[in-house]
Amino acid sequence: MSGKYVTETIGTDAHEITRAAQILRDGGLVAVPTETVYGLAARADNDEAVSRIYGAKGRPDFNPLIVHVASLELARKLADFSDVAEKLAAEHWPGPLTLVLPRRRDAGLAEAVTAGLETVAIRMPSHAVMRALLENSGLPIAAPSANRSGFISPTSTAHVLASLDGRIDAVIDGGVCEQGLESTIAAVRADGYVVVLRPGPILLAASAADGKNIEAPGQLASHYAPGKPVRLMASEVAPDEFLIGFGDLAGDCSLSDNGDLTEAASRLYACLHEGALSAKPRIAVAAIPEVGVGIAINDRLRRAATPPD
Numbered sequence: 629m630s631g632k633y634v635t636e637t638i639g640t641d642a643h644e645i646t647r648a649a650q651i652l653r654d655g656g657l658v659a660v661p662t663e664t665v666y667g668l669a670a671r672a673d674n675d676e677a678v679s680r681i682y683g684a685k686g687r688p689d690f691n692p693l694i695v696h697v698a699s700l701e702l703a704r705k706l707a708d709f710s711d712v713a714e715k716l717a718a719e720h721w722p723g724p725l726t727l728v729l730p731r732r733r734d735a736g737l738a739e740a741v742t743a744g745l746e747t748v749a750i751r752m753p754s755h756a757v758m759r760a761l762l763e764n765s766g767l768p769i770a771a772p773s774a775n776r777s778g779f780i781s782p783t784s785t786a787h788v789l790a791s792l793d794g795r796i797d798a799v800i801d802g803g804v805c806e807q808g809l810e811s812t813i814a815a816v817r818a819d820g821y822v823v824v825l826r827p828g829p830i831l832l833a834a835s836a837a838d839g840k841n842i843e844a845p846g847q848l849a850s851h852y853a854p855g856k857p858v859r860l861m862a863s864e865v866a867p868d869e870f871l872i873g874f875g876d877l878a879g880d881c882s883l884s885d886n887g888d889l890t891e892a893a894s895r896l897y898a899c900l901h902e903g904a905l906s907a908k909p910r911i912a913v914a915a916i917p918e919v920g921v922g923i924a925i926n927d928r929l930r931r932a933a934t935p936p937d
């Protein structure tokens with residue numbers, strides 16, 4: 629895809645991270661590996677930089693972004709941390725948990741980051757490259773998944789470039805993402821009540837948001853779309869279907885031969901990308917148990933199987 633940028637691939641040496649941090653300070657866009665998926669990073673305190681994220685992704689402006697931080701100290705400047713929020717952060721940060729908290733007005737975040745909401749989504753990632761970038765830049769960094777809006781999330785630089793080549797300044801090649809699914813998003817209410825807005829790698833004892841009351845504006849019914857029909861809970865495959873297998877049901881791409889859900893999560897988007905590129909016009913997916921991280925896998929698969937409006 630061509631655009632106004634020449635997208636360069638950057639390595640992970642210290643001097644290369646320093647250069648990537650400079651691109652961010654200058655208001656540019658850099659795709660960065662995290663432990664979940666690749667993120668499309670921009671400085672979160674600058675309106676123009678943040679608006680470039682929306683432009684490159686074709687993201688609707690009502691869909692707010694997650695702000696990534698290097699420290700709890702910075703996080704506390706951006707949002708009000710209740711005791712419950714402090715406890716969740718102490719238990720799970722750095723790691724794949726995003727907390728939705730009351731935003732602090734004096735934080736200096738670009739307005740578009742929160743899309744007009746009174747809350748802000750914050751996460752402290754554990755990936756060494758993302759952490760080095762956060763520390764080196766000294767900035768809060770807004771980063772949605774590094775894909776065109778509505779499409780499959782990226783777990784490799786090849787996925788990023790397939791979607792955003794020519795639309796962003798650079799991608800840092802940190803190999804394949806370990807978890808492979810986006811962070812768990814939990815909203816902490818003023819009364820201490822915790823609601824899971826998006827299931828993910830961190831399993832919380834909290835209530836799940838009911839689909840009728842969509843509180844994460846990005847959690848639309850159709851998402852992660854491979855651009856062709858997706859059939860779920862397949863127990864056999866038709867000749868015109870690309871099969872994504874699991875356990876005993878071996879496919880064209882297998883999520884996990886021995887039925888391991890953690891491995892399946894890490895491979896989900898790679899298999900969906902393969903299915904999207906395959907000559908077969910349809911995708912079928914084996915049944916995934918609705919337990920543990922299987923809940924998050926099935927959440928993504930249901931959205932992948934829902935046709936766009």
Ligand code: TXA
Nearest residue numbers: 664667692693747748749772773810811844845846847
């Ligand atoms: O693992 C992840 O979370 C990755 C990596 C890059 O950190 N990021 C990610 O971002 O998945 P994105 O933009 O693809 O998904 C963020 C979700 C969206 O559904 C958005 O609507 C929701 O978070 N969100 C952001 N701010 C929110 C807020 N204040 N209240 C409720 N939902 C919010």
Ligand code: MG
Nearest residue numbers: 772773774781
């Ligand atoms: Mg996304």
